Amino acid sequence: MGIETTSETVTTTAGAGPRAEHTARIVGFFPGLGSRSAFREHDPFTMTSPAVRDVLDEAGSALHDPRPGDGVRSSAEPPRDRLRRQGWVGAAFLAQSIALHRQLQESAAAQDTDLEFAAVTGESFGILVAAVAAGSLGLRDGVRIAEAFTPLMLLASEVDAPPAEADDAFLSGLRRHLPRFAPGTRPVREPAHVIALTGDADQLADLLDHLAAAVPTTDVEVHKRYSWRQVNVYVREGYTDRFHRLLEEHPFIEAEQRKEPTTFLAHASRMHVVRDALSSWMTEQDIRFHAPPGSPWSRTTGTGCSAPPRTSATPCSR
Structure with a gap:
C-alpha cells in the first residue's frame, strides 16, 4: 500500500482520553494481483497482533472451504x-493486503500517530481491496468475491474451463451464472501476450487509432492506459508475428512483453459476460457495497467497483 503523508500535532482537551500525539493524513493505494510476489519470499505476519490475527482468521473462515487464519498465509x-x-490466491492476497493495512495502523499507533485516510484506491484487483479497507464492503464479502473472480474468468476460457461434470459444488455454483457456451465460443480461445507500448504521445495515439480501425479486439486490445506515453495491450498469441510486422511501420514505438501469454484477460471488453456473471452471483449471495462509514456522500463511486447503497455491483469492471 503506497501512502503520501502530512503530519500535524493533535492537542488534547480537558477531560478527554489519551490521544495520539500526531495525526498523519494519508492516501492508501492497493496494487493488483501482479504484486502478490511481495508475499512469496517472506511471511510478513510471523509476529502478529491479535487484531491482525483476527483479520486472517475472519478471512480464512470466509472461504468456501473454511480454513484457519494460517490458511491464507503465503x-x-x-x-x-x-x-x-487461483481463487484461493485472490482471496489470500486480499486478506494479506488488509492485514498489512491493519498492521500499518497499529505500527503508527505504537509511535503515537493516528492514521487518517483521506482516501483509499487501488489498481485492478486492488480496487476490491480498497473497498474493504474503506468499509464499503465487509472483509468476508471481499474474500468471497476474490475467491470467485478468477475462477469465473477461467471458466470463460477454452483453454482452462474443465468439463462441467468435473466441477465441485463451488465451481458448479459459479458456472450457473455464465451462458451455456457452445464448443469454441468462449470469449477467450487462446492465450494473449501483454505488451507495453511506449513512445511519443502523438505517435502512440496514431498507432492505437490504426489498431482500433484495422485490427479486431480479439487480436489486439488495450489492456491498460498508464499515461499518454505508455499503453499496455493484449496481443493474441496467434497474431504475434503479424503484430510485430505492423510495429515495423512505427519505428519510434518501443514494445516490451510484460507478461507471459495468459488466458486471464480480466480487462478485455469481451469479458463483460464474466463481469455480468459475477454481478449475478453477487446478487444471489446478497453481497452489497455501501457508502463508507462517515462518508458525506449518499453513494460511493469508482472504477466500476462501487455502487449505490443496497445494490450489488461488479468489481473491477472497466
Whole structure:
C-alpha cells in the first residue's frame, strides 16, 4: 500500500482520553494481483497482533472451504484444483493486503500517530481491496468475491474451463451464472501476450487509432492506459508475428512483453459476460457495497467497483 503523508500535532482537551500525539493524513493505494510476489519470499505476519490475527482468521473462515487464519498465509498449501487454487490466491492476497493495512495502523499507533485516510484506491484487483479497507464492503464479502473472480474468468476460457461434470459444488455454483457456451465460443480461445507500448504521445495515439480501425479486439486490445506515453495491450498469441510486422511501420514505438501469454484477460471488453456473471452471483449471495462509514456522500463511486447503497455491483469492471 503506497501512502503520501502530512503530519500535524493533535492537542488534547480537558477531560478527554489519551490521544495520539500526531495525526498523519494519508492516501492508501492497493496494487493488483501482479504484486502478490511481495508475499512469496517472506511471511510478513510471523509476529502478529491479535487484531491482525483476527483479520486472517475472519478471512480464512470466509472461504468456501473454511480454513484457519494460517490458511491464507503465503506459506499455506493451496488447493490442488487449478481453478480453486487461483481463487484461493485472490482471496489470500486480499486478506494479506488488509492485514498489512491493519498492521500499518497499529505500527503508527505504537509511535503515537493516528492514521487518517483521506482516501483509499487501488489498481485492478486492488480496487476490491480498497473497498474493504474503506468499509464499503465487509472483509468476508471481499474474500468471497476474490475467491470467485478468477475462477469465473477461467471458466470463460477454452483453454482452462474443465468439463462441467468435473466441477465441485463451488465451481458448479459459479458456472450457473455464465451462458451455456457452445464448443469454441468462449470469449477467450487462446492465450494473449501483454505488451507495453511506449513512445511519443502523438505517435502512440496514431498507432492505437490504426489498431482500433484495422485490427479486431480479439487480436489486439488495450489492456491498460498508464499515461499518454505508455499503453499496455493484449496481443493474441496467434497474431504475434503479424503484430510485430505492423510495429515495423512505427519505428519510434518501443514494445516490451510484460507478461507471459495468459488466458486471464480480466480487462478485455469481451469479458463483460464474466463481469455480468459475477454481478449475478453477487446478487444471489446478497453481497452489497455501501457508502463508507462517515462518508458525506449518499453513494460511493469508482472504477466500476462501487455502487449505490443496497445494490450489488461488479468489481473491477472497466
